[in-house]
Amino acid sequence: MQRNSAQKLVNDDHHDTMSDEVFRGFQRIALEQTGIELADGKRAMIVNRFSRRLGALGLSCFEEYLKVVAQPGHPEASEFIDTVTTNLTYFYREPHHFEVLKNTVLPAIAKRVTAPTPIRIWSAGCSSGAEPYTLAIVANETAQVKDRPVRILCTDIDTKMVESTHQGRYTAEQLRGLNDERKKLWFSPTASGRYQADEKLRSLLICKQLNLFDSWPIKNEVDVIMCRNVLIYFNPSYQKKLLQGFAKVQKPGAYLFLGHSETLEGFSDTYRRIDNTVYERI
């Protein structure tokens, strides 16, 4: 008990001792390693999250932690990245996208891509998997692609998120975006009180850890890219680099979905807008 109080005091001390210079150091490393712009307003959150890492590593101040994460290839690098990422996600987030997918995008792709070539979808920044599992459900509910091979590449920089996507096991709270019918059809309750995604959905997913600013494991053209609520964390030059990269792995007639607060402005010669934050490669 006494130790906990002492530890708490040390942690509270840390809250006061992240200097501007050290915070700028973390901002620089986050940008270099992930493209993520840690806004000044995120400082309290960063102090809070990094305090836990100081405790775990037995370090006494943020400056020491900065020195650790500044070392190229240090094992703490992935913990650092997992700590700076924001993983908010849920099933059927921005539901309008899944209507467009079912009614317009997937039927058009099904006409263009001839079987047995699979329909290739990429959930870029998949977080814990709500987005790719929603995609898998929609693919199963779309008559034109239901019985066709579909591959959904699920990537995220955060290793824990990729693992969670691969597992496909969620709490009832995480499944709140699903109606009862879909929940019953696609998820089975487990002994631990969680819900396990059906193998028919899981078998469509290929899960890989990937920093979007490293080289991509993509050999074939991607028919649909969903990169939603990811660009907003990057600075404009990283956003531009990423969007140029997407254009290179898509053929005319392929589709790109961004989050509703993101835009393709300035890329009008490579994509045309077909719906709210839905674009077609031209």
Ligand SMILES: C[S@@+](CC[C@H](N)C(=O)[O-])C[C@H]1O[C@@H](n2cnc3c(N)ncnc32)[C@H](O)[C@@H]1O
């Ligand atoms: C807010 S979540 C969005 C999840 C999902 N796309 C959605 O809209 O619900 C953003 C995800 O982007 C991932 N991310 C951030 N920087 C990344 C990078 N450089 N490369 C790959 N993924 C990244 C984060 O780990 C996080 O899981």
